[in-house]
Amino acid sequence: MPTQIPVEDGRVVLDAEDVSRALTRISHEILERNKGADDLVLLGLHTRGVPLAQRLAAKIEAVEGATVAVGSLDVTMYRDDLKSQPTRTPHRTSVPGGIDGKAVVLVDDVLYSGRTIRAALDALSDLGRPSVVRLAVLVDRGHRELPIRADHVGKNLPTARTEKVRVRLEETDGGADEVRITGGAQ
Amino acid sequence: MRKHLLSIDDLSADDMQTIFETAAEMHDVQRRDVKKLPALRGRTVINLFFEDSTRTRSSFEIAGKWLSADVINLSAKGSSASKGESLRDTVLTVTAMGVDGLVIRHSASGAAQQVSEWVSCPIINAGDGTHEHPTQALLDAYTLQRTLGSLEGRHVAIVGDLTHSRVFRSNVKSLVKLGAQVTAVAPPTLMPSGVATWSKEAGFTTAYDLDEVLAGAHGSVDAVMMLRVQRERMSGAYFPSAREYTVGYGLTRERLGTLREGAPILHPGPMNRGLEIAADAADAAQSVILDQVSAGVAVRMSVLYHLLAGPTEGVTP
Numbered sequence: 001m002p003t004q005i006p007v008e009d010g011r012v013v014l015d016a017e018d019v020s021r022a023l024t025r026i027s028h029e030i031l032e033r034n035k036g037a038d039d040l041v042l043l044g045l046h047t048r049g050v051p052l053a054q055r056l057a058a059k060i061e062a063v064e065g066a067t068v069a070v071g072s073l074d075v076t077m078y079r080d081d082l083k084s085q086p087t088r089t090p091h092r093t094s095v096p097g098g099i100d101g102k103a104v105v106l107v108d109d110v111l112y113s114g115r116t117i118r119a120a121l122d123a124l125s126d127l128g129r130p131s132v133v134r135l136a137v138l139v140d141r142g143h144r145e146l147p148i149r150a151d152h153v154g155k156n157l158p159t160a161r162t163e164k165v166r167v168r169l170e171e172t173d174g175g176a177d178e179v180r181i182t183g184g185a186q
Numbered sequence: 187m188r189k190h191l192l193s194i195d196d197l198s199a200d201d202m203q204t205i206f207e208t209a210a211e212m213h214d215v216q217r218r219d220v221k222k223l224p225a226l227r228g229r230t231v232i233n234l235f236f237e238d239s240t241r242t243r244s245s246f247e248i249a250g251k252w253l254s255a256d257v258i259n260l261s262a263k264g265s266s267a268s269k270g271e272s273l274r275d276t277v278l279t280v281t282a283m284g285v286d287g288l289v290i291r292h293s294a295s296g297a298a299q300q301v302s303e304w305v306s307c308p309i310i311n312a313g314d315g316t317h318e319h320p321t322q323a324l325l326d327a328y329t330l331q332r333t334l335g336s337l338e339g340r341h342v343a344i345v346g347d348l349t350h351s352r353v354f355r356s357n358v359k360s361l362v363k364l365g366a367q368v369t370a371v372a373p374p375t376l377m378p379s380g381v382a383t384w385s386k387e388a389g390f391t392t393a394y395d396l397d398e399v400l401a402g403a404h405g406s407v408d409a410v411m412m413l414r415v416q417r418e419r420m421s422g423a424y425f426p427s428a429r430e431y432t433v434g435y436g437l438t439r440e441r442l443g444t445l446r447e448g449a450p451i452l453h454p455g456p457m458n459r460g461l462e463i464a465a466d467a468a469d470a471a472q473s474v475i476l477d478q479v480s481a482g483v484a485v486r487m488s489v490l491y492h493l494l495a496g497p498t499e500g501v502t503p
Contacts, residue, residue, distance in 0.1 A: 074211070077225040077253075077491070087187075087496040089204055090211045126220040 010182030019177040022154030027059035037066040046091040048109040051171035071095040078119035104130040109167040111137040114148035190309045194359035208488035226255035229286040236262040236292040249486035308493045323356035325485040333450045338365035345371040346413030375424040411452040437467040450474045
């Protein structure tokens with residue numbers, strides 16, 4: 001029987017300040033890599049990638065003084081595990097200004113198997129043809145099942161498969177930002 | 187959500203909102219260059235139509251194709267049903283080919299329910315006799331909800347041939363479930379028998395005078411749904427002449443003028459222009475008849491997705 005893990009369990013690996021610092025660094029990396037904010041589109045993956053993309057855009061705007069296009073991408077219909085779980089209601093996909101010829105940065109909270117990103121790449125190809133696609137994640141916890149890697153990582157977090165990485169963000173979960181590892185070998 | 191969609195009774199108000207939320211996302215896909223989602227890739231859907239249909243069949247076909255399902259259309263004309271094969275044999279034959287979902291329309295009330303007892307794949311009722319047409323009711327409610335914001339406390343008048351209308355039966359159920367007030371208006375000859383008890387149980391009101399209803403005798407009207415006069419289902423004389431029907435129950439230019447500004451006008455189609463609805467009303471700015479058609483594809487994509495994309499084993503039948 002799986003036991004319910006209380007939220008307080010486990011250990012905090014990133015607190016609110018760490019999250020903020022990581023996002024600041026990623027925003028600079030994105031600018032450096034893209035040589036400025038031109039033609040940049042930040043696409044957050046539902047659920048927690050969306051506020052992260054908005055925060056990155058705000059930080060980039062503060063540095064460059066230019067507005068950055070931010071959107072959201074829902075990959076529900078593109079998942080490879082649709083048949084193994086009850087159907088979920090898709091979220092909004094919104095891509096202001098389109099992605100044709102743009103430099104798209106996919107933003108997500110945790111990179112794990114890589115399957116969500118695989119689905120996101122498929123979803124992107126139905127929306128248009130970006131000139132380049134990069135990936136920014138807050139946490140990379142390893143255990144990839146597909147040949148996918150992140151371009152910008154907030155924190156590399158070596159984990160066991162039995163552990164859970166819980167990301168809490170002010171916008172989606174209330175309370176202070178936090179990344180916590182729970183569970184593991186018992 | 188249940189395995190089949192045979193009747194609006196299969197859905198809770200929450201299920202309907204889930205279908206609408208998904209449909210809203212599907213609506214966005216209709217505006218894309220690439221109108222394709224991979225959710226039903228590798229699944230086969232058969233549209234089994236024993237009755238004539240243009241919009242429902244093509245709507246289901248487009249919906250299935252945009253979700254990447256393989257869609258096959260079978261109609262009674264030109265199939266072995268016209269050679270005398272029974273419904274059961276036809277259904278068992280097509281499902282034996284390895285079908286993941288069956289969309290069925292039949293002139294017999296209860297046909298979809300009956301078929302669902304014979305086969306193991308999800309069944310979607312696309313109209314059975316004078317019983318139900320759940321996806322039409324869903325797209326009507328979805329269209330109304332998009333136009334009016336919410337259906338809670340809104341007053342919808344459904345006008346026309348209620349006796350023969352499966353659209354009416356499904357719509358009453360869905361609109362009441364979503365919190366709307368429904369007034370059903372028809373000449374006494376086209377009011378379903380036993381409507382007095384039924385309306386009391388289901389929670390809607392009936393009226394015979396359209397002008398009184400539009401004037402607000404049952405509360406101001408927020409939307410009007412005109413139903414088709416179904417001559418093909420009529421065996422006797424239900425009204426003296428077409429002209430007389432129009433005078434009493436048609437949405438004429440004069441009646442259009444009495445509607446609240448912007449109150450949506452719905453019609454499930456196909457329209458008998460000049461009979462139950464005047465061209466002025468059908469083409470008015472507040473007519474949402476074509477929105478219903480485009481909503482139809484989105485809502486059917488949503489229904490196909492929720493019924494067919496998930497695991498097919500272990501679902502509550």
